[in-house]
Amino acid sequence: MAAACSRNHSRESKSPFCFILRGNIMGFHIYRAVACLILTISPCFAEDDHEMEEFLKREYSLSKPYQGVGSLGSSHWELMGDAMVTTDQVRLTPEMQSRQGAVWSRIPCHLKDWEMQVHFKVHGQGKKNLNGDGLAIWYTKERMQKGPVFGNMDNFTGLGVFVDTYPNEEKFIEAQKKRYTPRTQRIFPFVLAMVGNGSISYDHDRDGRPTELGGCNAMVRNLKHDTFLFIRYVRRRLTVMIDIDGQHEWRDCLDIPGVRLPQGYYFGASAITGDLSDNHDIISLKLYQLTVLRSQKEVDEEEEITIPSVDNIELLRLDQNEEGMSGIAIFFTVLFSMLGCIFLIVICLVLYSHWNESRRKRFY
Known part of the structure; x- marks a missing residue:
């Protein structure tokens, strides 16, 4: 019928049906053009948590076959302490007492928005609560500094995300003749995050509770499937998720707005053992650059960040005061x-x- 309308112009001009059909065909073409335009520009208006473009930054990533890792000048990553490279992983500590090791990026990161996916493994012969001490993922101003905080220095400047496998606080609670409440007891292994400004000390006896931004329990030891940690920093918002159940699904751990991290810091991973021990392995560290639209005001605010801080730190500490x-x-x-x-x-x-x-x- 559409062909008949196009062939007979005189009838087309008199037939109401042809008018309607032509209008529908033109409307369809207009609709298709508008739809294409919307699909083209829609990523620009997407929310931060959706449709963000991400690009793997190989210079900040660590993965197999670990070519040149630890050797002078031939790798972007440097080993420290007892860390060693094998064909399958970077072993931060072996299952031996009083060991500590780390791997650090040699290149400072100047990305505004990024996402780190950590493939790791914690395993050993120790039974529950007879293993330790844990590992940490770092984004800090300092690098290659040995210390008591999971193999890194105390009073660090930047971000630390800790996978703590031993509950030191239980001894502290017993010494104070106090008892946990259902609201305050934590199940270990436990994942938590901390932002330091160079003068804040990590409380080892209390497993970092006074300075933690948030956390979650994560049963990561001696699992037969892969375990992953996800750290995202976008528009001053810190998000940590875990994938430890073998279901290939991320589970929320913490989500904190108002986290201010300067650019130009270093990524790293470290681990430590004490009287108790575990193998702490890093299989890969993959850093992705996230492309997020910003206003000029947001760009200016980012450039003004020189010291790590958290906007709502007083509210986060409120629960600690109530506990006390x-x-x-x-x-x-x-x-x-x-x-x-x-x-x-x-x-x-x-x-x-x-x-x-x-x-x-x-x-x-």
Whole structure:
């Protein structure tokens, strides 16, 4: 019918059906053009968590076959301490006591938005709570510095994400003659994040609880399937997720807005053992550059960041303060409850005596 309309112009001009059909055909072409335009520009208006373009940055990534890792001048990565390279992994520490090792990038990272995917493995002969101590992923100003914080220096400047496998805080709680509450007890292994400004110390006895931004339990030891850690930093928002169940699905661990990290810091991974030990292996560190549209104001604010900080740090510490006051709060709650009960009993006795006295007067 459309062909008939195009062949007979005189009839086309008089037939209402042809007018409608031509309008539908033109409308379809217009709709198709608009749809193509929308599909073309839609990534520009996408949310941060969707449709972001990502590019693997090989100069900041570590993966098999680990060519030249640790050798002078022939690799972007440098080994420290007891770390060693094998065909299958970079072993940060062997399953031996009092060892620490690390691998650090030689190139500072100047990306505004990035995503790190960590393929790691923690395994050993130790049973539950008889293993340690854990590993850490770093984005810090300092590099290649031995220390007590999972094999890195204390009072670091930047971001640390820790996979802590031993609960030191249990001994601290026992020494203080305190007890965990269901709200405050953590199950280990535990993943947590901390931002340091060069003057904040990691509390080893309390497993970093006073300075943690958030965390989650992660049963990562001696698993037969692969385990992954996901760290994303976009528009001053830090997100950590884990994939440890063998289902190839990310599980939320923490999501903190207002995290300010300067550019030009170094990526690294480290681990430490003490009286207890584990093999701490890094299979790969893959860094992706994320392309996110920013306003000029946001660009200017990023350039002003010189010291790592967290905007809402006071709110994050509020729970810690409430935890410290929990014993006192319980004491005063019980005390005032008892006083309230006594007061009510006295009032009831006074009212009863008045009622009883007035009742007897009515009989005389």
